[in-house]
Amino acid sequence: MFRPIAVLALSTLLLASCQRETQVERANREKVLLVGNGDDPKALDPHLVTGVIESNVIRSVLEGLVADDPEKDATYRPGAATSWEHNADYTEWTFHLRPGATWSDGAPLTAHDFEFAYHRNLHPDLAAPYVEMLYFIKNAEAFNKGEIKDFKEVGIAVPDDYTLKVTLREPVPYLPGVTRHYSWFPVPKHVILQYGKMTDRHTKWTEPGNMVSNGPFVLKEWKLNDHLEVTRNPRYWDAATVKLNGIRFIPIENFYSETRAFLSGQLHTGYQVPPDLVDKLKAEYPKELHQEPYVGSAFIRINTTRPGLDNPKVRMALSLALDRKGLCDAVLKGYQPADTLTPQMGDYKPDPVVGSDPEKARKLLAEAGYPEGRGFPRYTLLIRSAGARTSAEALQAMWKQQLGILIDIQAKDFGSYISAQQSMNFDLAIAGWIGDYLDPSTFLLMWTKDNGNNNTGWASTKFESLLNEAAHQADPLQRLDKFRQAEHLLMDEQPIIPYAWQARNYLQRPEMKGWYPLLLDNHPWKAVYLDTP
Amino acid sequence: MFKNILNRLLQAIVVLFVLFTVTFFLVKALPGGPFQSEKAIPQHIRARMEEQWGLHKSLPEQYGIMLKNYLTGNPGLSTRLEGREVTDVIAQAFPVSVQLGVVAMFVAVTIGIPAGCLAAAKKNSLIDTGSMAAAMIGICLPSFVIGPLLAEFFGRNLHWFPSMGWDRTNPSTWILPAVTLGLAYAAYISRLTRAGMLDTLSQDFVRTARAKGVPGLQIVFRHCLRGGLIPAVAYLGPAFAGIISGSVVIETVFQIPGLGRHFIKAIESRDAGMIMAPVLLFGSLIILANFVTDVLALWLNPRLRKSS
Numbered sequence: 064m065f066r067p068i069a070v071l072a073l074s075t076l077l078l079a080s081c082q083r084e085t086q087v088e089r090a091n092r093e094k095v096l097l098v099g100n101g102d103d104p105k106a107l108d109p110h111l112v113t114g115v116i117e118s119n120v121i122r123s124v125l126e127g128l129v130a131d132d133p134e135k136d137a138t139y140r141p142g143a144a145t146s147w148e149h150n151a152d153y154t155e156w157t158f159h160l161r162p163g164a165t166w167s168d169g170a171p172l173t174a175h176d177f178e179f180a181y182h183r184n185l186h187p188d189l190a191a192p193y194v195e196m197l198y199f200i201k202n203a204e205a206f207n208k209g210e211i212k213d214f215k216e217v218g219i220a221v222p223d224d225y226t227l228k229v230t231l232r233e234p235v236p237y238l239p240g241v242t243r244h245y246s247w248f249p250v251p252k253h254v255i256l257q258y259g260k261m262t263d264r265h266t267k268w269t270e271p272g273n274m275v276s277n278g279p280f281v282l283k284e285w286k287l288n289d290h291l292e293v294t295r296n297p298r299y300w301d302a303a304t305v306k307l308n309g310i311r312f313i314p315i316e317n318f319y320s321e322t323r324a325f326l327s328g329q330l331h332t333g334y335q336v337p338p339d340l341v342d343k344l345k346a347e348y349p350k351e352l353h354q355e356p357y358v359g360s361a362f363i364r365i366n367t368t369r370p371g372l373d374n375p376k377v378r379m380a381l382s383l384a385l386d387r388k389g390l391c392d393a394v395l396k397g398y399q400p401a402d403t404l405t406p407q408m409g410d411y412k413p414d415p416v417v418g419s420d421p422e423k424a425r426k427l428l429a430e431a432g433y434p435e436g437r438g439f440p441r442y443t444l445l446i447r448s449a450g451a452r453t454s455a456e457a458l459q460a461m462w463k464q465q466l467g468i469l470i471d472i473q474a475k476d477f478g479s480y481i482s483a484q485q486s487m488n489f490d491l492a493i494a495g496w497i498g499d500y501l502d503p504s505t506f507l508l509m510w511t512k513d514n515g516n517n518n519t520g521w522a523s524t525k526f527e528s529l530l531n532e533a534a535h536q537a538d539p540l541q542r543l544d545k546f547r548q549a550e551h552l553l554m555d556e557q558p559i560i561p562y563a564w565q566a567r568n569y570l571q572r573p574e575m576k577g578w579y580p581l582l583l584d585n586h587p588w589k590a591v592y593l594d595t596p
Numbered sequence: 597m598f599k600n601i602l603n604r605l606l607q608a609i610v611v612l613f614v615l616f617t618v619t620f621f622l623v624k625a626l627p628g629g630p631f632q633s634e635k636a637i638p639q640h641i642r643a644r645m646e647e648q649w650g651l652h653k654s655l656p657e658q659y660g661i662m663l664k665n666y667l668t669g670n671p672g673l674s675t676r677l678e679g680r681e682v683t684d685v686i687a688q689a690f691p692v693s694v695q696l697g698v699v700a701m702f703v704a705v706t707i708g709i710p711a712g713c714l715a716a717a718k719k720n721s722l723i724d725t726g727s728m729a730a731a732m733i734g735i736c737l738p739s740f741v742i743g744p745l746l747a748e749f750f751g752r753n754l755h756w757f758p759s760m761g762w763d764r765t766n767p768s769t770w771i772l773p774a775v776t777l778g779l780a781y782a783a784y785i786s787r788l789t790r791a792g793m794l795d796t797l798s799q800d801f802v803r804t805a806r807a808k809g810v811p812g813l814q815i816v817f818r819h820c821l822r823g824g825l826i827p828a829v830a831y832l833g834p835a836f837a838g839i840i841s842g843s844v845v846i847e848t849v850f851q852i853p854g855l856g857r858h859f860i861k862a863i864e865s866r867d868a869g870m871i872m873a874p875v876l877l878f879g880s881l882i883i884l885a886n887f888v889t890d891v892l893a894l895w896l897n898p899r900l901r902k903s904s
Contacts (some may be wrong), residue, residue: 081882085755086761103677105676105677105678106677106678106680108681111678111679113633113635113637113677159675185645187640188644190641190644190645190648191641192631192633192637192641192645194638194641195638205639207641208640209640264648265673265678286688286853287685287688287853287858288689288851288852288853288854288857288858289675289690289761289762289853313851315760316848316857317849317851319744319849320744320747320759320848320849320850320851323744323747323748323751323752323759323760324758324759324760324761324851326752327747327751327752327755327758327759327760328755328763329758329759329760476863476864477630477632477864477865478626478627478628478629478632478864478865479626479627480865481628481632481633481634482628482629482632483627485632485636487683491796493844495634514636515637515638515639516635516636517635518636526732544831559782
């Protein structure tokens with residue numbers, strides 16, 4: 064009875080050990096890029112998603128008016144539009160589309176596809192979750208909220224097939240940068256209407272075989288939790304530049320598994336390296352480990368409606384007690400200590416406000432009525448169960464050491480963590496924010512009174528008036544100065560304690576070329592290639 | 597026998613109904629909802645989304661709709677995967693979980709039963725002590741320790757097998773996850789087999805066979821195996837259901853597109869439709885596995901057949 068089983072087992076093992084070449088070697092031959100992408104996209108419809116993971120895939124198959132530059136964040140390249148211009152106060156932009164450009168099925172790509180995309184995204188019946196990215200457009204918000212019914216009143220006009228005019232509610236000198244976000248991408252009107260109505264949320268238009276795109280690649284295959292593969296789009300206007308035959312996005316959630324897969328020759332590039340492996344990888348794989356700045360901040364959100372935490376002196380004391388550099392060196396490998404909220408971007412240089420000053424922190428705490436931490440309420444620091452435990456423990460130790468106060472740590476699953484903050488059922492919470500575009504407004508607008516992301520209970524009319532002045536300022540430098548003043552005010556009040564500017568720690572094989580450090584991490588896939596013999 | 601099966605079927609329906617009801621209300625009692633995200637969705641959009649998914653209705657109404665959907669074989673759409681049919685997701689993922697379970701069970705049985713038999717045949721010898729010590733280690737070491745170790749050694753260092761991924765047509769992708777998953781079960785099976793075999797080996801007919809000069813291994817494998825396997829077989833059914841439903845860690849470590857990962861993600865994102873389906877599937881599987889085990893035990897043990 065056992066003999067056949069043993070023979071079968073042995074032969075299976077022998078068969079199994081026939082792995083002659085690694086996946087990367089094979090992919091190099093086939094010129095297919097293997098990318099660890101963290102997770103599966105929620106969907107590929109650019110109007111139904113909000114995440115970075117979706118963005119990575121969508122940017123490979125769809126292209127907006129303006130394209131990303133592979134080397135510089137602030138440089139805009141022609142995409143679906145060949146050129147663009149604006150009026151004197153940056154409230155009207157005209158984009159000239161590429162004549163002769165087509166979708167991957169050969170249908171012409173015109174300004175009407177863009178108009179349709181914005182109409183669909185803004186339509187109240189679709190309920191697009193990232194629609195706020197279009198609120199720069201005149202009357203867009205009112206249309207989305209159902210306050211006006213006629214889309215003709217929204218600031219989108221199509222004078223001819225290859226011209227798109229966008230009228231804005233306020234000066235937006237950085238609009239080309241915003242249009243690089245997928246919420247501004249076109250969608251194929253003819254295909255969407257083939258599978259349902261414009262506002263139908265769940266149709267089959269994005270399924271492999273159905274999805275038509277205008278980017279360098281087209282969707283080939285999608286197996287949930289396994290891989291999503293795109294292949295070269297021969298009808299792409301710049302197809303000659305594209306050197307890869309395809310990209311395979313692999314949704315590896317566990318960063319240890321991803322690192323192991325990379326080192327086993329199964330990936331060209333990964334999504335993230337676990338922080339505790341950074342030093343080891345730096346020593347053993349210096350060419351493969353990449354550490355680059357990222358347009359993101361890590362901070363502690365404070366519930367300023369809690370007694371004690373409603374005192375700015377207490378909040379500032381908590382902030383000044385932190386050794387940000389020590390935290391970044393020991394725990395948040397690659398992150399930079401933050402002395403304000405917004406990381407430096409372009410011409411915007413916010414004032415450094417917070418730093419490490421334990422003595423002043425103790426003094427402020429005493430002034431607030433808690434000398435040497437005596438009588439200080441026992442607050443809880445909320446974290447997501449999936450991460451930030453080490454950071455939280457380091458912060459907890461710093462507060463104990465410098466101020467003599469004890470803060471408890473409470474870990475919750477993602478849903479409960481978000482829900483607790485949105486319902487203001489927390490004291491302190493570790494949080495983060497990734498910028499959508501390179502302008503300080505992406506970091507500052509969220510701290511206004513009714514913003515759904517504020518969740519601190521803090522609001523300031525002075526702060527909002529400065530933001531409002533910035534919004535109506537046509538001069539770019541004056542505008543940034545208003546933002547600088549607003550950010551200084553925000554930091555003086557400390558409803559949030561910024562402690563680090565985020566970075567990307569990831570692994571990448573040396574044969575992968577055409578990939579340069581970018582703050583927004585939006586690498587144009589068409590520029591990437593595999594330099595193999 | 598027919599009455600017995602009918603009785604079991606009725607019990608199964610009741611169990612599944614209770615499971616469905618309890619799970620539904622537990623999911624709804626969790627804080628947050630399916631549209632929570634790091635960047636808050638505007639209130640008017642969230643309200644519209646809740647309307648689209650029927651989440652604005654009262655809890656009993658939602659329960660009634662979901663129950664009706666399941667009774668008519670249409671579990672509906674996933675909220676996390678933005679409108680994908682739950683049945684489509686299950687159809688993609690469940691066969692992978694089953695395949696992994698079958699291979700892992702094959703590994704467990706192939707290692708566990710011979711090891712248990714040998715340990716019993718060579719009682720108190722080095723083989724017995726060694727195999728039982730190995731079994732104890734297998735039981736004590738969790739799969740999230742064994743898995744990364746195997747992946748590191750055989751995947752990264754030796755490059756014998758891929759350290760992640762699953763291809764149903766490529767056995768090289770099966771080995772590491774199946775061995776990791778199967779080892780713990782192999783350990784249990786070997787200990788149960790050893791106990792069962794020792795019990796059988798102490799019977800009078802074995803003493804008679806020995807007196808007649810029948811060789812030791814022949815006694816073990818030819819005369820005692822059927823009786824000695826009863827405890828192990830009783831364990832196999834629930835173990836198989838456990839392997840399929842409980843391979844979440846292995847699926848995460850080895851990046852296997854099975855149902856377990858969908859289940860965990862669905863819980864995190866409060867995707868009720870996508871939670872209920874695996875719960876019912878796993879529940880049915882456990883009921884079925886227990887039933888099959890009982891039938892197998894009846895086949896192996898004539899005394900049970902008589903009492904039945």
